Amino acid sequence: MSTAGIERSHRAILFPGQGSQFIGMGRDLYHLYPRSAKLVFDEVDEALGYGLRALIFQGQQEVLKLTENAQPAILTTSIAMLRVLEIEFGFDVAKACNYALGHSLGEYSALVATRSMSLTDAVRLVRLRGEAMTRTVSSKNIQTAMSALVVRKGRLPELEEAIKEINEKLPKDELVALANINSSFQVVISGTSKGVDEASRVLQERRFAARAVDLPVSAPFHCSLMKEAAQVMEDALQNVIFKKPCVNVISNVTARPYANVEEIPKLLVNQITSTVEWQRSIHYCKEEDVEEFLCFGPGKVLANLLKKEYPLDCVKSITSADDILRHTEEYSSK
Missing domain, CATH: 3.30.70.250 (Malonyl-CoA ACP transacylase, ACP-binding)
Structure with a gap:
């Protein structure tokens, strides 16, 4: 499919946070798209050194929802959905979108999507992030x-x-x-x-x-009780290389695009103890004339929030192989 049909301004891509996970998410993509989705899941298993894919596809919901599992699982599934659209159907984030943003851990997905950080670095970081958040509370x-x-x-x-x-x-x-x-x-x-x-x-x-x-x-995410987790992430983020995103990524902390690459790790640390300014982030997009939101990843929480807040906007969810086929046909017909 030509990218011409999906080159359109005033669009933002969105990625969900914790809570949207479920057993079996992304399994249809893994089997249908070996050169895109399968490669994402395989890369993540290699990066983490254990079978996250097996847990996502056929594990127990109680284990998957543990913070240290849910965060890398949601990121992996979200990026797998995006990669299918990119590799199989010619979707180009840089040409098709103005902004990228993600809710809490979804901000890491947005940074991977805009080629600011590698998938391997991202899943290792959010795995560590989940472990640190859980450990911070149990130690108190x-x-x-x-x-x-x-x-x-x-x-x-x-x-x-x-x-x-x-x-x-x-x-x-x-x-x-x-x-x-x-x-x-x-x-x-x-x-x-x-x-x-x-x-x-x-x-x-x-x-x-x-x-x-x-x-x-x-x-208790995003409050001062998470200071120890923030310190763990500050140390870890010092060893990660960030590049300038190919599309403006909006920070959860400032509800504005990152001003420069140096700001990214600092704001990711602050995000752990700060309010997720999602409503103001979306409002920023609206002030910049964004009228179409493309939500990647499991669940439809973000899409449902948008539809209620902005009922006249075009809000689309990419949660499965069926969604991908349906929406690529819509784009190609424009």
Whole structure:
């Protein structure tokens, strides 16, 4: 297929974070596309030195969802889907897109997609990232939690201010932080169990949030409790070579494209303890006239958020071989 049909400006490519994993993801691509998807899974197994592919395709969900497994698994599957589109159908990220961004660990996928870092380096880093995040909490021997909150219409700014106020009033050893601002109607809070519970209660009492749902995660991501994990990643990232991305990659921390290559490892370290500014990252894309979002990887969380926030935009999900065939036909007909 010619790339001419898919050369179009005002498009962003997106990659998911942890939570979108499931047993069997990417298996259809592995068997259908030996010169693209299969090579990705094989490269990752060699890089990690164990059978991640076997775990993804036929393992147990309880094992796959462990942070140290889920993160490299999602990155691998996401990149396999992109590589099929590139190698088999002539998709060119540099020509077809204006921006690339990923949610939390998905930022590493975006950097691989834009040829800023190698797949081998990326999967090793996110494996280490997952291990460090889990180990940081277990070493502290404290009860932690994360909760997703439905934000009432127009109350996001007030909710952000309230989180700061609540945190200041908590006892010395308790804390709560905004882990993710996913959209104008959804945030995730993170911290100690008591801190998260208190924040959930107050935010609902003040009618900033409609309800809270506890998340089954192994660590309180994106808060100051992750400082030790950030230090581990800072040391590891010093040994990785980054190149200038072929397309602007938007940082979770700043909600802006990286200003230079030197900024990439610094912001990846900061990301571990900082809020994932997803809503503002998408808003930046909208200010830059992006009207089409192409979501690679397992699950449709990011696509569903976008469709609810921007119902008139073109949002497409690449989650399977069927999706790839359907969307390449659409592109080639333009």
